Amino acid sequence: xxxxxxxxxxxxxxGGIHGIHLDVPSGGxxxxxxxxxxxxTTLLHCLAGLLRPDGxxxxxxxxxxxxxxxxxxxxxxxxxxxxxxNVELGLRALGRRSDGDDGPLPAGTDPADGILxxxxxxxxxxxxxxxxxxxxxxxxxxxxxxxxxxxxxxVLLLDEPSSALDAFTREALQDxxxxxxxxxRFTCLSVTHHIExxxxxxxxxxxxxxGHVATxxxxxxxxxxxxxxxxxxxELAVDLRTRLAEVMPNA
Amino acid sequence: xxxxxxxxxxxxxxxxxxWWGLSLxxxxxxxxxxxxxxxxxxxxxxxxxxxxxxxxxxxxLVAGITVATALAIPIGIAAGISRTADRLVSPVVxxxxxxPKIAFLPVFMVLFGLGDLSKILLLFSVVVFQLxxxxxxxxxxxxxxxLFAAASLRLGRRDxxxxxxLPSTLPQLFSALRISVGIGIAVLFLAENYATSxxxxxxxxxxxxxxxxxxxxxxxxALGMLAAAVLAxxxxxxxxxxxxxxxxx
Numbered sequence: 001x002x003x004x005x006x007x008x009x010x011x012x013x014x015g016g017i018h019g020i021h022l023d024v025p026s027g028g029x030x031x032x033x034x035x036x037x038x039x040x041t042t043l044l045h046c047l048a049g050l051l052r053p054d055g056x057x058x059x060x061x062x063x064x065x066x067x068x069x070x071x072x073x074x075x076x077x078x079x080x081x082x083x084x085x086n087v088e089l090g091l092r093a094l095g096r097r098s099d100g101d102d103g104p105l106p107a108g109t110d111p112a113d114g115i116l117x118x119x120x121x122x123x124x125x126x127x128x129x130x131x132x133x134x135x136x137x138x139x140x141x142x143x144x145x146x147x148x149x150x151x152x153x154x155v156l157l158l159d160e161p162s163s164a165l166d167a168f169t170r171e172a173l174q175d176x177x178x179x180x181x182x183x184x185r186f187t188c189l190s191v192t193h194h195i196e197x198x199x200x201x202x203x204x205x206x207x208x209x210x211g212h213v214a215t216x217x218x219x220x221x222x223x224x225x226x227x228x229x230x231x232x233x234x235e236l237a238v239d240l241r242t243r244l245a246e247v248m249p250n251a
Numbered sequence: 252x253x254x255x256x257x258x259x260x261x262x263x264x265x266x267x268x269x270w271w272g273l274s275l276x277x278x279x280x281x282x283x284x285x286x287x288x289x290x291x292x293x294x295x296x297x298x299x300x301x302x303x304x305x306x307x308x309x310x311x312l313v314a315g316i317t318v319a320t321a322l323a324i325p326i327g328i329a330a331g332i333s334r335t336a337d338r339l340v341s342p343v344v345x346x347x348x349x350x351p352k353i354a355f356l357p358v359f360m361v362l363f364g365l366g367d368l369s370k371i372l373l374l375f376s377v378v379v380f381q382l383x384x385x386x387x388x389x390x391x392x393x394x395x396x397x398l399f400a401a402a403s404l405r406l407g408r409r410d411x412x413x414x415x416x417l418p419s420t421l422p423q424l425f426s427a428l429r430i431s432v433g434i435g436i437a438v439l440f441l442a443e444n445y446a447t448s449x450x451x452x453x454x455x456x457x458x459x460x461x462x463x464x465x466x467x468x469x470x471x472x473a474l475g476m477l478a479a480a481v482l483a484x485x486x487x488x489x490x491x492x493x494x495x496x497x498x499x500x
Contacts, residue, residue: 050399070403076396080418080495089414093404131495151404 001026001062001187002047002155008055009042017042017211020056024204027185029222031198033240034208035248040191043208044070044159047189060155066187067094069153073160075140077132083143084128087115090150118146122176138169142176149180156181158190162197174200175225182223195237195244200227205240209247217243283465292469301470305477307449311367311439312481315374316432323379324424327386328416340383348380353441365446370439377438378431385427389420422496425489429482436478451477 004022017039024030032040045051047058048070060066069090077086091114119125122142132140141161148156158177162170174197181188181201192198198205203222207214217240221227267285274282283291295301329336352373359369393415401415443452455470490497 045399048399048403050402068403070399072396072399074394074396076394076400078397078400078414078418080421080493081414089404089406089410092410093406131498133495134498147404 001028001066002030002058002060002189004043004047004056004058006056007043007046007053007058009039009046009051010054015039015211016054017046017208018055019212021213022206024187024189026062026187029181029188029202029204030190031202031205032189032191032208033193033195033198033205033244034214035244036193037249038208038247039211040208041073041159044157044189044191047155048157066154067151068155068157069148069151069186070157071141071145071148071159071161073163075132075137075144075164077140077144077147079132081131082128083119083124083130083132083135084115086132086143087118087147087150090147091115093151114150118150119143121180122146136169137165138173141165141173145176145180149184152184153186156186156188158188158192158201160192161190163193170194170197171228177201178223178225195240196228196233199233199236199240207240207243207247210249214247215243281464283468287465288468288472291465292472295466295469295473301454301473304449304451304454304470305473307367307447308436308439308443308451308474309477309481311370311374311443311450312432312435314367314371315435316378316428318371319375319379319382319431320424320428323382324386324417324420327383328390328412328420330383330387331390331420332416337387340387344380344383347376348384352376353438356442356445360446370442370447370450373442374435374439377435378428381427381431382424385423386420389423390416392423393419418493421489421493425485425493428485432478432481432485436474436481440474 002022002024004020007020007022008018009016010018015037020039020043022030022043032043034040042051046053047060048068050070060068077083078089081089116125116128119128122145124139124142124146127135127139127143132143135143141164145161161177162173165173177188177190178201188201190198190201192201199219199221201222203219205217205219207216217236219236221230221233221236224230227233270282271285274284279287292301326336326340330340331337355376356369356373359373363369363372397415397419401411406415439450440452440455443450444456447453451470451474455467455474458464458467458470
């Protein structure tokens, strides 16, 4: 689960986020959408531990110590490591303590099986020995997801994971993410610029504007893999577009 | 393979043609023709005389570069990671890096003797600052998303060093190394004119003084081949240590 209370991050030049309240139940899904600079990524980086908040609090997991995985906008694979070496880093994070030292892997975790199994489930097992520079954008993002999933996250944070992809690859990645979420039941918070993606990937969509939560929309179609074919999906998209237009800087 | 070798041979043939042309225009007393120089070079190599000089220069060069690299990588990476280390290291490097190191050869000789050590340390001083800056800038240039990835994967100190900082500096280190080797050989050439009777610098300048231009030119040719071999070895090492660079789309 994710619980955010009155969270604030202030930047020296202005901007940031303030008064953010958010609740995502365990195994729940939430998308955040909003115009550029509204603070979506700031919120995500805060939850990922990459930014220190200036005010408020947040809790990830019931005990506040959930394993957190982050998939970034750019794939962020280490270019000098092969695909399997990149994923191995994620697997090793599983046994890594918060101080960064490696602890023992959980019982029953076979590194080789884990890596190949994950790559196979994401359809990129044939690329295990390749370097990221040899992969397409879609393949790189799949490997980045495999690396994150290797650490068995209880909370998965997605920062515009499909923004660098073409339309077809983007839809394929959205289908994959939906399948993975249903299979692994991790709590998922995704930040996106795409209205359809926001709806497809989450049961609740939060609209942000100028550093705060403007409104939320519940999506009764989630987790329907065929949602894009429904008339209701496009009605929700229109509703979301209208609410988004209200928070655009030039509205 | 053939398409890679042919342009190289063509380029060298072009240099040879210019050399030969100059020899014809200025006379072969001042600039001996390439066939004569090559014949002298082969003779010197067969007799092993030139190998001793080349070996002495290579030893000094490799020793200076190795020590400089071993010291520059940790210092540069530390300066790239830590602001405190950077404040300590960068001002020193900025002051010492541009100084003409050859001017300090007498000081090195007084401090470290007339033997190889002073020449190795001179070479070290030529190479080390450039490598420190390359390592520092390599770490500073790591994209933010990779730093975020390292943080979200909770990489420990050892993993950060071996899987993030060190590989990210390698391409810049190799570039700096190639540039420094050229400067290093030029400095070594001058340094080998003092208090030694072995080294390519000594061999070339000794034959210049003796007005034995074919041998002098054979020495220059051999020095060029030595530099090319060192640079080719650096290229080969880069291919081994940075295999991902050869695969980028």
